[in-house]
Amino acid sequence: MPGKPDCRGDRHAMRTATRLAIASALVGVGLMAAEQDAASQESAVLSVSAGHAAGVDELRQWDASIDGMARTGELVVMSHLSDASLEGRTHEYLAQYHAGIPVFGGGVSRQLDPAGVTVSLFGTLHQGIDVNFAPALSGAEVAARLEEMHGGEVVGGGQPALGILPLPDGSFALAYAVAMSDGYFYFADAGDGSLLHRLNAVKNQQAAVGAGTGSQGNQRKLSTTEEDGRFQAHDRMRPAEIVTLDVRFNFLRANRLMTDHLIEGLPPGEAVWTADDYAIDADNEWDDPTVVEAHAYTGWFYDYFSARHGWEGVDGANGRTISLVNLGFANAFFASPPFGPEGNGAFGYGRRIDETNEEPYTLFDVVGHELMHGVTHFSVSNRTGSPLGLFNVRPLGARLGPRSFTDRFGQTHTCDTARFPGLVETPEGLDDGLVPALCHDGRFVLAHSGDGAIHEGYSDIFGESLGFYYEDEGVSADYLVGGDFKEGAIRSMIDPKSLRDGFYPDAYADRYDFALTLRDGRFWNFSGHIFVRGEYFGTLRNDDFGYGGDHWNSLILSHAFYLAIEGGTHRTSGMTVEGAGDANRGEIERIFFRAMRDLMPAMATLPITAALIRQSAADLAPGSDAQRAIDEALRAVGLGPGVL
Missing domain, CATH: 3.10.450 (Nuclear Transport Factor 2; Chain: A,)
Known part of the structure; x- marks a missing residue:
């Protein structure tokens, strides 16, 4: 393979440029590369964020470096797609390779104008790669x-x-x-x-027309199929077929449908489900609210994305959407490929159970939330070639914590000697055990699941957007996730701190980070110890670990979406946003969606996502109320330009 071009001088200039937002993370810690010595810079992770806010010369410098890496095979074009919103614009994704081997998560999303001139660049690049390229094991x-x-x-x-x-x-x-x-x-x-x-891989929610009643007492029409004298929850009317399977609280049935396709090594699209797995009804007057809502709302979701965004089906290509209902747990989920009854992913809906009631997890915004997880996955996976979709394979946007802290149980932990619950390998297999903390210069390294927060934020945004689009159909339009549950909303996009005694953060500086663990010097994970602004905050119950605050931190992004439309004074920052109003709702939805569909790289942080949304606004609606309101809203939640 040709040698790597010597462009260290150009890279140094780019790193120190004032207007080009290039965040470098060394040892997983969010420090600027300019603050490190030369040896450390060679192993930097570069978060590339160069768009309308960058100077022309700076953008061209970056573009020249990207072209150079493409010529030497260090970047390989995985896709070249036309922009569905702007005629003549195209988007290509260049995945990072080293010595002909793909680098997990590395790559850049590049937007081009009709003349082929680069408009923006976003992504993550890894430098200083030094490994033995010959695998000892097959x-x-x-x-x-x-x-x-x-x-x-x-x-x-x-x-x-x-x-x-x-x-x-x-x-x-x-x-x-x-x-x-x-x-x-x-x-x-x-x-x-x-x-x-x-x-x-799991994110935790002949044709006939039937009808049924949902959990809120609303009548819903269902597109079904009549077969052998009974009606199946199989919508063949839309270009993308919608299939609803009823597992009837049978764990073995659910497990078979989710994994047998994979275990047997079947090609994508070949089914392991049969007619016996369908949700069925004798007279097409459906009386199971879980089936009614999951099946009907999946169709509504398809219609919204087709009409508003030109996105056809969950996968963008009118692929079949399969949901499993009546699962024996209180949650909903999306499982990405290669899981699911046809190896193309699946959605699952259980029941919300407490001492006083049992409700299906199939409210409209909950179904929309889970389906949006699928759209997020496929929009990134299809374009980048990453089977994982949007996933940070290493912690990004980390910060340094204290050298020691005392937890809520009164136990003091010093980083160099700390041991936290984590996953260990034993002669009997994988098990829970104690693993060392990840330290840098004797200090705890803190990070959160930025990719998870983006996933959850986008799912809340579009789960709630559905309510406003279908407001005339009698569904709730209120920015309250799960607001129709009898026990109340799960999250509030209006005022995140209004629920759970102010627990949810509404500003990026107040995000929840977790002390990281590092077993055997290589296997990293999130511990159960939580930090805010670098200081100890609390500890997860039951020695839990592996959660990066996805749902908690997601409200930073979804609250910005709310402010961009409705306006208001941000509780924490005190900044006032003049919302663009309901008349611009569709424009703001399109701006946010295009940022995901066309610009999102395989690895990202909340600040990178804010830059993508700003770029999308500058592309679609320059100088508009929508662009101004989005910029004000992102600044209000602490995601202003240049934030790392």
Whole structure:
């Protein structure tokens, strides 16, 4: 492979440019590269954010470097797509490679004008890669080791993907990515098979026309299919078929539908479900509210995205959407490919259960929330070529915490000696144990799940947007996630701090971070210890770990969306936003969606997402009330230009 071009001088100039937002994270810590020595700079992670706010010369410098990396094979074009909103604009995604091997999560999204001139660049690039490119173990050997250690099965016919995995200490490992039957993607070292990281693939919510009553007492029409004298919840009227399967609270049935396709190594689209799995009704007057709502609202979701955004189906290509209902737990989820009854992902809806009531998790905004997880996944995965979609394979946007802290139980933890609950490997397999904290210069390294917060924020935004689009159909339009549950809303986009005694953050500076753990110097995870502004805040119950605050921090982004439309004074910052108003609601929805559909890279943070949204506003509605309101709203929640 040709050598890497010597453009260190250009890179230094770009790093120190005042208007080009290039955030460097060293050792997983959000420090500017200019503050590090030369040796550290070579192992920097560069978060590229260059768009309308950058100077022309600075953008061209970056563009020249990207072109140089493309010529040497360090960046490979994975997609080249026309902009669905702006005629003549195109978007390409360039995935990062090193010595012909893909770098997990590395890549850049580039927007081009009709003349082929670059308009914007967003993404994450990894530098200083130094690994042994010859795997000591084959993919089959690693798969066998994982099955022995895990107790589960490798899915997809046991075909692990080889790539370079960035590690939180700034180093890299040649690794295999493997999907397992427990719903996780595992990364295992290609040299010795040891576990390096894992990511959860599950995000936790002849034609006939029938009718039924939902959980709120509303009548809903259902597009169904009559077969053998009974009606099946199978919508064949829309270009994208919608199938609703009823697992009838049978765990084994649900597990079979979610994993058998993968375990058997079937090609995508080949079904493991049968006619016996359908939600069915004898007379097409449906009386199960879970089936009624899940099936009807999935159709409404399709119609909204087709009409408002030109996005056809959950996958953007009119692929079949499959939902599982009457699951025996109180939640809803989206499981990404390769899971699901056809290997193309699936949605699941259980019941909300407490001492006084039992409600299906199929309110309109809840169904829309889960379906939007699918749209987010496919919009990023289809364009970037990443099977993981939007996933940060290493912590981004981290900060340094204290050298020690005392938790709520009175126990003092010093970073160099701290041991927290985490995942360990034992002779019997994977188990919970104690693992070291990740430290930098004796201080705890703190981070959150930025990709998860983006996922959840976008799902709340478009789950609630559906309510306003269909307000005349008698559904709630209130910016309250799950607002129609008898026990009240789950989250408020209007005023995040109004619920749970002010627990939810409404500003980026007040986000929840977690002390990181690092087992064997390579396997990182979120501990259960929570920090705000670098100071200890609390600890998760029951020694929980692995949660990065996805849902909590998501309100920073969704609250900005609310302010951009409705306006108001931000509770924490005191900044006043002049909302663009209901007349501009559709424009703001289109701006936010285009940022995800066309610009989002495979790895991102909330600040990068804010830059994408600003870029989308500048492209679609320059000088408009919508652009002004979006900028004011993002500033109000602490996501102003230049925030890292």
